Amino acid sequence: MSVILETKGIVYRYGVGTPFELKALDDVHFAAEKGAMTAIIGHTGSGKSTLIQHFNALLQPEKGQVLLSGEDVNRDKETKRRARFRVGMCFQYPEYQLFESTVYRDICFGPKNMGLSEDEIRVRVEKAAGFTGLTKSMLEKSPFDLSGGERRRAAIAGVMAMAPEVLVMDEPAAGLDPKGRRDIFRLIENYRTSTGSTIIIVSHSMEDVAAFANRVCVMRGGRIVMEGTVDEVFSRYDELRQMRLTVPKITDVFHTLRARGFAVDTNVYTVEQARDAVLRALGKAGDAAC
Amino acid sequence: MLKDITIGQFFPGDSIIHRLDARMKLIVTFAAIIEIFVCRNFYALALTVVYAVAAVLLSKIKLKVIFRGLRSILFIILFTSILQIFYNSKGDTLFEWWKIKITTGGLIAAAFMVIRIVTLILISSLLTYTTSPTTLTDAIERVLSPLKKLHVPVGTLAMMMTIALRFIPTLVDEVGKIMNAQKARGADLDTGSVIQRAKALIPIFVPLFVNSFRRAYELAFAMECRCYSDAEHRTRLKVMKLHARDFGYLGVDLLLLGGIIALNILFGKQI
Numbered sequence: 397m398s399v400i401l402e403t404k405g406i407v408y409r410y411g412v413g414t415p416f417e418l419k420a421l422d423d424v425h426f427a428a429e430k431g432a433m434t435a436i437i438g439h440t441g442s443g444k445s446t447l448i449q450h451f452n453a454l455l456q457p458e459k460g461q462v463l464l465s466g467e468d469v470n471r472d473k474e475t476k477r478r479a480r481f482r483v484g485m486c487f488q489y490p491e492y493q494l495f496e497s498t499v500y501r502d503i504c505f506g507p508k509n510m511g512l513s514e515d516e517i518r519v520r521v522e523k524a525a526g527f528t529g530l531t532k533s534m535l536e537k538s539p540f541d542l543s544g545g546e547r548r549r550a551a552i553a554g555v556m557a558m559a560p561e562v563l564v565m566d567e568p569a570a571g572l573d574p575k576g577r578r579d580i581f582r583l584i585e586n587y588r589t590s591t592g593s594t595i596i597i598v599s600h601s602m603e604d605v606a607a608f609a610n611r612v613c614v615m616r617g618g619r620i621v622m623e624g625t626v627d628e629v630f631s632r633y634d635e636l637r638q639m640r641l642t643v644p645k646i647t648d649v650f651h652t653l654r655a656r657g658f659a660v661d662t663n664v665y666t667v668e669q670a671r672d673a674v675l676r677a678l679g680k681a682g683d684a685a686c
Numbered sequence: 687m688l689k690d691i692t693i694g695q696f697f698p699g700d701s702i703i704h705r706l707d708a709r710m711k712l713i714v715t716f717a718a719i720i721e722i723f724v725c726r727n728f729y730a731l732a733l734t735v736v737y738a739v740a741a742v743l744l745s746k747i748k749l750k751v752i753f754r755g756l757r758s759i760l761f762i763i764l765f766t767s768i769l770q771i772f773y774n775s776k777g778d779t780l781f782e783w784w785k786i787k788i789t790t791g792g793l794i795a796a797a798f799m800v801i802r803i804v805t806l807i808l809i810s811s812l813l814t815y816t817t818s819p820t821t822l823t824d825a826i827e828r829v830l831s832p833l834k835k836l837h838v839p840v841g842t843l844a845m846m847m848t849i850a851l852r853f854i855p856t857l858v859d860e861v862g863k864i865m866n867a868q869k870a871r872g873a874d875l876d877t878g879s880v881i882q883r884a885k886a887l888i889p890i891f892v893p894l895f896v897n898s899f900r901r902a903y904e905l906a907f908a909m910e911c912r913c914y915s916d917a918e919h920r921t922r923l924k925v926m927k928l929h930a931r932d933f934g935y936l937g938v939d940l941l942l943l944g945g946i947i948a949l950n951i952l953f954g955k956q957i
Contacts, residue, residue, distance in 0.1 A: 454866050477872075485870035493867040495892035505889065509872030540896065554871060 400594050401451060401483070401562050402427040406460035408446055420446040421457070422618040428562065433588055433595040435605040437641065438615035444598045445488075447615070448564050451596070452483040464562075481510055484560030488567045490551035494539035499530065499550045502539055506558040517557075524557035527587045529579075545576050549583070556587060562594045563587070569601060577601060581608050602644045606630065606665035614641065631663055646670050696818050702931065703745035704816045708825035710932040714939045715813045721943055722806055727956035730949040731801055737942050738808040747815050755811050756804060763803050767796040794956070819851040821924075828926065842916045849905070857898070864893050 408421040420443050428434045436444050449455040450462050453469045453476040462469045462479075469479040484506075487493070496502035503524055507517045525535055528549040534542065539550055552568065568584065569577035581604045588595050599605050605612060605626070612629040614622035616639055622629050630636070630643050633651055637643075643665075650664045650673065660677045664670045698704075703711075718737070725731045742752060756763075776791030814822065827844035834840050868889045869875065875886050 449866065452870055454869060480870060480872050485867075487863065487867050487870070490867065492897055493864055493889075493893050495889045495896075505868075505873075506871040509874070558871065 398430050399427045400430040400465055401596070402463050403447070403450060403457075404461045404463065406447075406450060406457035406462065408450070408455060408457050410446075420618050421450075423460070424618070424620055426613060426620060428594055428596050429611065430594050431588070431592050432610040433585070433597060433608055434611045434613060435609035436596065436598045436613045436615060437600070437602070437605060439639075439641070442615040443618040444615050445566060446618075448485070448566060448596065448598060451479075451562065451564055452485050453479045454485070481558060482560055483562045483564060484555040484558050486552055486555045486563070486565045486568060488570055489548075490555070490568075491539075491544065491547035494547060494551055494554075497538060498536055499539050499542065499553075500535040502550065503535075503554045503557045506554055510558060520557045520559060521553075524553040527556055527590075528553040528583055545572060545579075548572070548580070552580075552583075559591070560593065562596065564596045566598045567600065568597065569599070569604065577604060584608070602630075602642050603646075603666075606644045606647075614639070626665055627663055630665055633662065695814065697747055697751065697815050698818070699746055699816065701744060701746040701816070703741060703812065705931070706816075706935055707926055707928050707932040708817050708821045709829050709926060710928065710935055711813055711817060712822070712825045712829055714935055715809060717939055718809050718942070719806060721939075721946055722802055722809070724943075724946055724950070725802070726950045727953045728798070729953050730946040731798065731805070733942065733945050733949060734805050735801065737938075738805045738812075741812055742808060745812055745816050747812070751815070752808065752811070756807060759803075759807060763800055766803065767800045770796040770799045798956075820848060823847045823851065824922075824924075824926070839916060841920070845916070853898075853901070856901075857894070860897060861890065861894060864890050 403424055403426045405423045405425060406421055407419070407423060410416070410418045410420055422443075424443070424447060426447065436447065438444050446455065450457055451464075451469075453462070456470050464479055464482060467475060469475050494502050496505065500521060503521045504517055507520050512520070521535075525531075530546070530549060530553060534546060534550070539547055542550060548568075552565075555563065563584075565584065569580045572580065584595060584597070585608050587593065597605075597609065609626055612622075612624065612626055613620055614629060614636070621639070622632065622635070630647060633643060633647070642648075646667060646669075647662070647665055650660055650662050650670065653660050654662050658677065661673045664673045718734070722731075722734050725734060742749075771788055771792040772786065774792040774795040775787055775789050777789045777794070779787055779789050780793075781788040817825070823844050826847065827840055830838070830840045830843075865873075865875065873886060873889055875883070875890075878886070
């Protein structure tokens with residue numbers, strides 16, 4: 397697969413020249429494969445949010461480059477503007493950015509800024525509403541009359557309606573209950589498979605990362621310290637624990653089982669894998685008993 | 687842009703000015719502002735300048751910060767001094783063209799006004815530079831507390847001020863976030879005509895107002911849950927005490943007032 401978005405050794409400092417100067421990004425090399433879902437995990441203050449703001453040129457790196465399909469996004473005004481549309485960005489708690497009189501008009505905001513025709517906009521809005529499960533009657537309501545979860549989906553639809561090639565989401569499921577969280581991840585996954593878009597997701601929920609992401613990137617102190625498939629990253633259990641990062645709960649369970657002397661695999665990250673691992677272990681144990 | 691406005695900001699420090707009692711600082715600053723307007727000639731004005739510069743030096747606030755604060759009001763200073771030049775027609779005429787006439791009196795008046803405004807800004811901004819917002823509102827509440835007898839809700843007003851100050855950084859932060867979110871949706875805030883730019887602010891201000899109301903409700907609810915009321919006899923965590931240095935500060939200010947009056951009488955009115 398080819399790389400669509402990558403950063404080459406970017407450095408970014410906040411508050412340069414003040415006593416509060418802080419190096420938020422330190423020589424970051426990040427790459428997102430086209431059509432894949434890449435998850436970025438790490439603690440608060442590890443530089444995740446700063447990094448993603450470079451993807452659509454909201455921030456410009458001090459050093460290094462951000463390349464979108466091989467083109468430097470910070471080259472001039474035109475490339476920056478193009479990056480805004482090609483890389484859709486959905487920040488944390490996006491429901492607080494809704495402002496229009498109806499949900500429909502709010503979703504139109506992005507596509508309108510792109511200068512699309514009325515007909516094209518209507519098609520886009522309907523498509524985005526379909527992905528996010530917003531009904532016709534919801535589209536006519538004021539965004540402030542929707543429930544919290546509905547508002548979240550309306551805001552996500554506003555970004556999806558721009559049909560970005562890369563969709564970046566910062567904690568899209570923050571503050572939602574477990575079911576709402578799963579629903580958001582499912583709709584993102586559904587969006588990815590049916591449009592072929594690239595997804596970059598920042599999340600604290602390791603369960604969801606394990607279940608949905610293709611690749612995982614671990615950040616710490618403004619650097620990327622681990623990068624690989626879900627299996628490659630989560631199998632480095634002890635290192636993650638040392639960084640005080642969690643792994644999926646179910647992985648914890650299997651590590652504990654192993655420590656207590658059960659012959660189970662520890663590369664278990666989802667409940668389905670757990671079932672298979674238990675059956676495998678029991679099967680072996682059964683064989684031994686015979 | 688926003689970073690350049692240093693007026694009203696607080697710069698923590700441990701200078702003698704920082705340690706003065708906030709109530710005394712408030713009263714003396716207020717008095718000094720009036721004293722600046724009492725000055726009738728350059729000699730008296732020079733005395734206030736000496737006072738202001740001495741206070742600035744004692745506060746150990748970086749001069750860079752002070753100049754940046756002055757730069758942000760440069761326009762006001764220029765505007766008023768230009769008005770003075772054209773408004774005042776005393777003295778010899780230096781330049782005349784059509785209806786515009788510049789006289790020595792006008793230039794002197796303009797210079798006087800510039801010095802006056804700069805001194806005024808120095809003295810008043812020094813108060814906020816060296817006093818934390820919470821201490822300042824606390825001081826205002828106490829200085830105004832005699833008004834309670836007249837049923838003025840001083841405590842409530844002070845609480846409102848404290849809350850307003852408390853939420854400034856929160857709102858600045860929020861504006862940044864909303865701007866980023868709308869920029870990510872292709873909002874163009876920097877180009878276009880004045881009307882287009884004003885329109886471009888709608889997607890920023892609507893969410894900002896909605897969120898502010900939400901916050902206000904949440905805060906009011908939280909305060910009610912803690913049984914907040916503006917009842918009297920609330921005790922304080924930090925009790926303010928007047929020290930010898932505070933009276934010394936007041937003494938300096940009274941000396942300044944005396945000096946200004948003496949110089950006014952001695953040299954008469956220049957402006």
